[in-house]
Amino acid sequence: MSRLVRPRDNRWIAGVCSGLARRFGLSPNTMRLIFVLSCLLPGPQFVAYIVLWVLMPDESNSHSYN
Template sequence: MYNKRLVRVTDNVWIAGVCAGLADFFGFDRDAARIVWLLLTLFTAGFPGLILYIALWLLMPVSDGR
């Protein structure tokens, strides 16, 4: 049985791999996840999105390449 894990990816990343990791976990397109994250961050005055991104960057483990 395959268990999906929420991890930051190290390939095809822009900043830290958080959006790419979230997109892979939930089955979305990586670019769509980045655009949605950007729009949500901009329309919520920026701070909640940036704080959440930094927190996920620090808390999500890096992918082991599998």
């Protein structure tokens, strides 16, 4: 599995869904659909998105530790 970062390409808003999709081997559009559908359920989805936006490093700013 790849590292959890917000990629520079294929972003719509902040790259959170794209980064999660890359990490778990899904299509970015599939992850976006899962997020939108999850918003129909009660819960802190928007808060989780904002937290991930803050905590996930940007791909251009992340360092490679090989």
